Amino acid sequence: MKLSLNAAQELSAAYVLGTLRGPARRRFERMAKEEEALAALVRRWEDALSPLAANVPPVDPPARVWREIESRIAPAASSAPPAASGLWRAFGLMAGGLATVLLAFFVWISSGPRGEPVFVAVLSAQDSGPRAVVSMHEPNTLRVHIVKPWAAAEGKSLELWVLPTEGSPRSLGLVANVSGDTMIRLRTTDARMQGANAFAVSLEPAGGSPTKLPTGPVLCSGAIAPVRKT
């Protein structure tokens, strides 16, 4: 069903204000999911009205709320306290599948033409094992080895991100969605690698993220392990 502009305006305002309720609210939500113009109206009302929420006095929630959130987002195999250790989601999975990961790594490293890398990261997906191995080779090559390409990525691009200890993820460029290697020219001294402690691959519109940050789902991620001192 297509709404008239007037109805779309009124419904999106009532939705954000909260007076649109019950089945009508859910119906509108479904329509907004399918119609970008409607979703944009909702966002504009949210932008306009939400500064009002700053007037609401803050109330501290009890500590059990965070404990419950943590347990609901925990990777199945991890028991480490995430807040304290700052472990990555994929890292928790690695603990469970370490044998597989190491095997994949050694099979891969023994087939590589170069010498020992400076560092290496095994990138895992949440629902499966290792999907990519990233390694830095001197003097200026970052090698991205896709273990298993992604299905249903047609018309999309894979983008590699480095995550520093502090600050936003930084793009290192696009990666081919095929079994095998993508070589990225990158010096170990590149500014984007400052404080790097993990890599991630996200699914982006063709040509890469339209913003400077990842916009699509994260396909896999993993922490960096130094192999030898530079």
Place this chain on the structure above:
Amino acid sequence: MTDEAGDRLATLLSRAGLGDRAAFAELYQATRSKLFGVSLRIVRERPLAEEVLQDSFVSIWNHAADYARAKSAPLTWMTAIVRNRSLDIVRRTREEPDIDEALTSTLADEGAAPAREAENRAEAHSIRDCLGELEAEQRQTIALAFFHGLTHSELAAHLRRPLGTVKTHVRRGLARLRDCLARKGVAA
């Protein structure tokens, strides 16, 4: 909230989107009290507000990677998730809702003190100015609906006005808000 603090939240969200748990924990610490306060106004019972906060943050974790596409300020995006969840699960009783008159009248006062931390100062000013242009009853009705999540019939009961009158106040008030915000370049 200052722009710098907003940028920090945007950074934390983008890192959470890539699976960074420490960033997500920091994001929770930075926003939990504000968001719990927002939910508590609407659902009114602490156990329900706790449930809302849990569900909302699980959803924020799962959708953090989509945030960049929303093109909203981080706190706006998160507040919308919390308000929507609150409105979804609020359990209505027949009792008269417990209304914070002071909060509602902050809006009704022309000379109201500015928000302690407006996420975006320009937008906060616009919405305040525009609310100031509404008739008093329209303004009060909209404030009650926004802060307390009251339905049309709860608004009618609380304000002791006929249902039709309340609906008209909401509809006309929102239309005037929209015209005013559009003049200021904020809303549709």
